Amino acid sequence: MEEAALQEHELSLLGLKRRIIEKLVRAGFATVEDLLYHSSREIMDRTGLPKKVVDDILSRAAVIADSGFKSAYEMLITEKMKITTGCKNLDKLLRGGIEVGNITEVFGEHGSGKSQFAMQLSVMVQLPPKDGGLGKKAIYIDTEGSFSSSRIGAIAKFRGLDPNIVLSRIIYKRVAGVFELLYSIRKAAKLVRDHDAGILIVDSLTAPFRLEYQGLAALAERQQKIEGALMKLARIASYEEIAVLITNQVVESPGTKKTNIGSVGGHVIAHVSNLRILFRKGVGNKRIAMIEDSSFIPLGETIFVIKDRGITDP
Ligand SMILES: Nc1ncnc2c1ncn2[C@@H]1O[C@H](COP(=O)(O)OP(=O)(O)OP(=O)(O)O)[C@@H](O)[C@H]1O
Ligand SMILES: [Mg+2]
Structure with a gap:
């Protein structure tokens, strides 16, 4: 050099x-x-x-x-920055929406609406602050291929936004496995900075780990890898002052109402994410959202629906 x-x-x-x-x-x-x-x-x-x-x-x-050290007042300001979910019930439950500076985890069974919620947030973040967004882009890491441009288009249109502009402001990457996922998370901090993004979404964080680390023998390594990824995401959330949204599919244990949250990364995630929201299926397009664990929001639950135009109030 x-x-x-x-x-x-x-x-x-x-x-x-x-x-x-x-x-x-x-x-x-x-x-x-x-x-x-x-x-x-x-x-x-x-x-x-x-x-x-x-x-x-x-x-x-x-x-x-001088990282990591902020005055408590600065923290209060960052904490107050939220991205509206586009559903009054959910916003009320979340005290305004998805929080900047922290990891929010949505977990729930297949079809409970996690990916719909993730896609919706990649649109809502683009709304101007007066409408509850941040006026910023989204970075979207998709491990299951559930992202749909036409779905984004419908959600954007309903919110009065131009679908093509909205799509051009979602920086999307489909990743195939754990290696690529971890690589993308490492690159995400720079992407966030380059694009001045307001949210980083990983849908789903846990699926590739579940596929590649099967059985009891692989459990310790899997948990360790998930934890590593989460620590990186937590640092990105805090240093870049961005919202991080991750999803995690869990399996309902038959016969019990309680979700088996130990299935993938369960307790590891609980330690790192600041807010865990459980999604459950209700009748028809109704879904129940429940605050599972939070240091700053009281426990509670609410109902939302999944419609053609996205996630809304019933
Ligand atoms: N255009 C649409 N109009 C109405 N409902 C829709 C539309 N697209 C998807 N849905 C509903 O969303 C649900 C699927 O939600 P989603 O894909 O978010 O589930 P998920 O929690 O991500 O599941 P998985 O764990 O398998 O990834 C389905 O019940 C489907 O009926
Ligand atoms: Mg999904």
């Missing part, structure tokens, strides 16, 4: 030896924040640098980015 290019490189802010910066750059780290999105283990693996050096790099990066 040329001396001038090196001096201009953002990583030169770290005040490290040239040799070390070059190693970081060669390993694909472009910005100070990039480093903070990775664990010391990952940086060690990618650069071959010893732990002591990597820990030093990370502590310098933290000082420069």
